[in-house]
Amino acid sequence: MARSRWVAAALSPALITTAIAGAVFSVPQTASAAPVTYQSENATISQGVVESNHAGFTGTGFVNFDNVTGSYVEYTVNAAQAGTHSLTFRYANGTTANRPVNVTINGNPGVSNLAFPGTGAWTSWQSVTTNVTLAAGDNVIRTTATTANGGPNADSLTVDSTTGNPPPTGTPVEINGQLHVCGTKLCNERNQPIQLRGMSTHGIQWYAQCIKTASLDALANDWNADIFRISMYIQEGGYQTNPRKFTDLVHGYIEEATKRGMYALVDWHQLSPGDPNYNTARAKTFFTEIAQRHKDKKNIIYDIANEPNGVSWANVKRYAEEMIPVIRAQDPDGVVFVGTHGWSTFGISDGKSETEVFNNPINATNFMYTFHFYAASHKDSYLNALSRIADRVPVFVTEFGTQTSSGDGGNDFTMSQRYIDLMASKKIGWTNWNFSDDERSGAVFKEGTCSGNNFTGTGPLKPAGVWVRDRVRSPDNFPS
Ligand code: GCU
Numbered sequence: 417m418a419r420s421r422w423v424a425a426a427l428s429p430a431l432i433t434t435a436i437a438g439a440v441f442s443v444p445q446t447a448s449a450a451p452v453t454y455q456s457e458n459a460t461i462s463q464g465v466v467e468s469n470h471a472g473f474t475g476t477g478f479v480n481f482d483n484v485t486g487s488y489v490e491y492t493v494n495a496a497q498a499g500t501h502s503l504t505f506r507y508a509n510g511t512t513a514n515r516p517v518n519v520t521i522n523g524n525p526g527v528s529n530l531a532f533p534g535t536g537a538w539t540s541w542q543s544v545t546t547n548v549t550l551a552a553g554d555n556v557i558r559t560t561a562t563t564a565n566g567g568p569n570a571d572s573l574t575v576d577s578t579t580g581n582p583p584p585t586g587t588p589v590e591i592n593g594q595l596h597v598c599g600t601k602l603c604n605e606r607n608q609p610i611q612l613r614g615m616s617t618h619g620i621q622w623y624a625q626c627i628k629t630a631s632l633d634a635l636a637n638d639w640n641a642d643i644f645r646i647s648m649y650i651q652e653g654g655y656q657t658n659p660r661k662f663t664d665l666v667h668g669y670i671e672e673a674t675k676r677g678m679y680a681l682v683d684w685h686q687l688s689p690g691d692p693n694y695n696t697a698r699a700k701t702f703f704t705e706i707a708q709r710h711k712d713k714k715n716i717i718y719d720i721a722n723e724p725n726g727v728s729w730a731n732v733k734r735y736a737e738e739m740i741p742v743i744r745a746q747d748p749d750g751v752v753f754v755g756t757h758g759w760s761t762f763g764i765s766d767g768k769s770e771t772e773v774f775n776n777p778i779n780a781t782n783f784m785y786t787f788h789f790y791a792a793s794h795k796d797s798y799l800n801a802l803s804r805i806a807d808r809v810p811v812f813v814t815e816f817g818t819q820t821s822s823g824d825g826g827n828d829f830t831m832s833q834r835y836i837d838l839m840a841s842k843k844i845g846w847t848n849w850n851f852s853d854d855e856r857s858g859a860v861f862k863e864g865t866c867s868g869n870n871f872t873g874t875g876p877l878k879p880a881g882v883w884v885r886d887r888v889r890s891p892d893n894f895p896s
Pocket of ligand 1: 470480481483538565566567568569
């Protein structure tokens with residue numbers, strides 16, 4: 417389903433974005449200990465020089481490590497209180513080779529071989545974040561090159577107190593914590609079934625301009641969304657074209673969802689080709705890094721196959737059973753979602769029935785199947801199937817629209833409301849397609865909205881947006 421929705425977007429080159437990960441955000445910190453940035457040019461340098469010949473640095477320059485093992489930059493940072501702190505290194509690496517460093521804290525081992533992959537150019541600056549334990553007061557943080565290439569060009573180190581900055585209270589993540597699958601439901605950390613409701617991005621290769629401070633603040637605080645689906649296409653100009661860029665975009669979006677207390681659903685948006693096995697090697701690389709970095713967060717959910725199509729259920733199951741252990745190796749308690757054949761309809765859009773999955777279930781634990789529908793195309797037979805499915809196996813609706821399966825056309829709000837009522841009664845979680853301003857009826861914002869900063873209220877919304885915002889923002893019913 418929704419086969420053609422990326423095609424027209426691909427024909428809108430004016431809307432294609434090249435946003436740089438993290439560049440568009442500024443989230444106010446609420447805790448007393450604000451993050452502090454230390455410029456590398458003021459640090460203690462051994463076998464390196466301060467330079468300023470590559471634009472884009474902050475402060476007055478950056479450190480160019482000598483190209484030798486053992487060259488280092490040493491920062492003295494102050495922690496208001498002992499505990500876990502995040503270290504964010506801003507850097508550039510104009511080569512294609514990783515330039516790892518060992519991070520020591522007060523002479524003790526901290527992080528081994530922290531990776532600083534190529535950024536594409538010496539003028540292209542990116543961030544790497546890691547968590548360490550600091551003592552109260554001054555701490556000496558040394559970053560030492562572990563290869564003969566030396567370290568990356570080091571612009572700055574930003575230190576933030578994670579223990580001093582608890583997640584905002586009363587947010588969906590604060591209330592529910594780490595999720596797990598319990599029977600056919602998604603349960604919170606108190607083992608109570610919950611329903612999550614939120615929005616999916618459009619393809620981040622096209623609509624990254626719709627994911628910024630103002631829009632995410634609106635999603636979290638005006639729409640009261642519980643969950644944010646990050647839709648990363650693999651083909652169609654997505655991940656395959658620049659794995660580093662897209663992985664970094666997703667890292668950044670996960671952090672933004674986390675700061676706002678929303679669950680972050682990482683969507684491996686395979687679509688064409690429809691056989692997920694085509695992209696298994698890429699998926700392993702991507703999810704290993706994502707899970708490794710975010711495994712300690714309580715709010716990450718992994719969706720390993722958006723819409724399998726033109727592929728048998730047996731082959732989707734084979735892919736899932738290969739991928740789930742890859743994620744679990746990094747993040748043992750992470751919930752995984754798996755798309756189903758026939759564009760995530762349990763085979764129904766292939767003219768089959770859901771019993772094929774019931775009779776040959778995925779051999780794994782703590783996962784949910786996914787189901788997609790577009791209410792103007794998929795009427796009673798799909799609605800009834802979703803109802804039967806939810807009684808038998810764990811299911812999450814990672815995409816739906818109030819219009820046709822192209823993501824466009826007239827809205828069928830009557831049919832859509834029947835789905836909403838079913839999903840509420842069976843606590844089936846959902847994310848609606850989509851949080852962008854493309855020209856189709858299913859993109860919630862009016863065209864042009866994303867170039868500005870006004871995302872709250874109903875003013876910027878198309879009819880489908882007005883309708884779905886009401887249904888996202890109605891009060892949660894999270895059991896205590
Ligand atoms: C180039 C670049 C430097 C960089 C160096 C390196 O000389 O201009 O900024 O530090 O390569 O490979 O480390």
